[in-house]
Amino acid sequence: AQSVTQLGSHVSVSEGALVLLRCNYSSSVPPYLFWYVQYPNQGLQLLLKYTSAATLVKGINGFEAEFKKSETSFHLTKPSAHMSDAAEYFCAVSENSGYALNFGKGTSLLVTP
Amino acid sequence: NAGVTQTPKFRVLKTGQSMTLLCAQDMNHEYMYWYRQDPGMGLRLIHYSVGEGTTAKGEVPDGYNVSRLKKQNFLLGLESAAPSQTSVYFCASSTSNSPLHFGNGTRLTVT
Numbered sequence: 001a002q003s004v005t006q007l008g009s010h011v012s013v014s015e016g017a018l019v020l021l022r023c024n025y026s027s028s029v030p031p032y033l034f035w036y037v038q039y040p041n042q043g044l045q046l047l048l049k050y051t052s053a054a055t056l057v058k059g060i061n062g063f064e065a066e067f068k069k070s071e072t073s074f075h076l077t078k079p080s081a082h083m084s085d086a087a088e089y090f091c092a093v094s095e096n097s098g099y100a101l102n103f104g105k106g107t108s109l110l111v112t113p
Numbered sequence: 114n115a116g117v118t119q120t121p122k123f124r125v126l127k128t129g130q131s132m133t134l135l136c137a138q139d140m141n142h143e144y145m146y147w148y149r150q151d152p153g154m155g156l157r158l159i160h161y162s163v164g165e166g167t168t169a170k171g172e173v174p175d176g177y178n179v180s181r182l183k184k185q186n187f188l189l190g191l192e193s194a195a196p197s198q199t200s201v202y203f204c205a206s207s208t209s210n211s212p213l214h215f216g217n218g219t220r221l222t223v224t
Contacts, residue, residue, distance in 0.1 A: 009153065034212060043117070043203055043215030044156075090155060101213060103148075105155035 002027040004074075004091045006104035014112050019063075019078040021107050023091030026072065031093050033074045034101065035065055038088040047089075050074060061085070086111045115139050119204050119216035126194040126223045134189040134219050136204030142214070144207045145187035146171075147179060149200040150218070156203065162187055194223045 007022040025031055032051050036044040048059025055067045065076045074091060088108050092101040117138045126132055136145065143164050148156040148171075158171030162181040176198060178190045187206075191198060201220050205213040 041217075043217045044205075044213075045215070046212045049212055102158075103156040105153060 002029075002031060002093045002095055003102055004033075004093045004104040006089075006091050006107050008107055009105065010108045010110065012110040012112060013081045015083055016080050019076070019081045019085065019109065021076040021089050021091075021109065023065075023074045023076065023104060024072050025074060025091075025093045027093055027095065029095050031095065033065075033067065034092040034094070035059065035063070035074075035076050036090045036092060036103075037061075038090065038106075040087075044090060047076070081109075081111045083111050083113070085109060117204055117206055117214050117216035119202075119219050121219060122217070123220050124222070126191075126221065128195060128223060130194050131190070131192050132194065132221075133191075134202055134204075134221075136187045136189070136206075136216060138185055138187075138204075138206040138214070140206060140214065141184070142206035142208055142211075143184075144209065145181065146205045146207075146213065147177070147187065147189045148203045148205065149173065150203060151200050159189065159202075194221075196223045199223045 004025045034049045035047040038044045048057045050067045058064045063078045088106050090106050091104040094101045120135045146161040147159040157173045160179040162168045165184045168179045180188045201218045204216045207213045
């Protein structure tokens, strides 16, 4: 069975600081990995996805994530946080590129001035 | 292009009442899903469908039923609502090789 674990339910960073949101996965087959973002009172939007083409994946809004098989990790980073980045972030895993994603419990990112 | 539309946006039910949540997508996606989101629990899959006329159970199916009579619609039913079903419900759709597209959610309170 596949699953993801997000380390830290709440992360707080200062505006302009590095954002690092951690995600570790468990999968018996090569996984498809995703990061989604949820702004208040909205649905989830795809930030980026890993589908084995490249280990460093660039997404929208300046976010990127690196797939590290040896560490079973897919951490999300952004060099410089912006106030508008404050949201809930979800890591997700699937055995195929489309359906039945298993989501992590989410990390709430707070950006302080 | 509306994407994934969920109705209603909000609903309050009394224990034992029934209701149906409607999800409609206009992207011709084969796959559709219902998730529930609860604080500290992330999103959990209730039921999903890989095509018209087919449905399957997800992680937390008890107390819910679904139907996919038309490709563009996926209905989630609660036959006898319970307070434990108070949650935010999200519908999503996808193709076999695309990420999920989500609706904006339905906030359900069962008193």
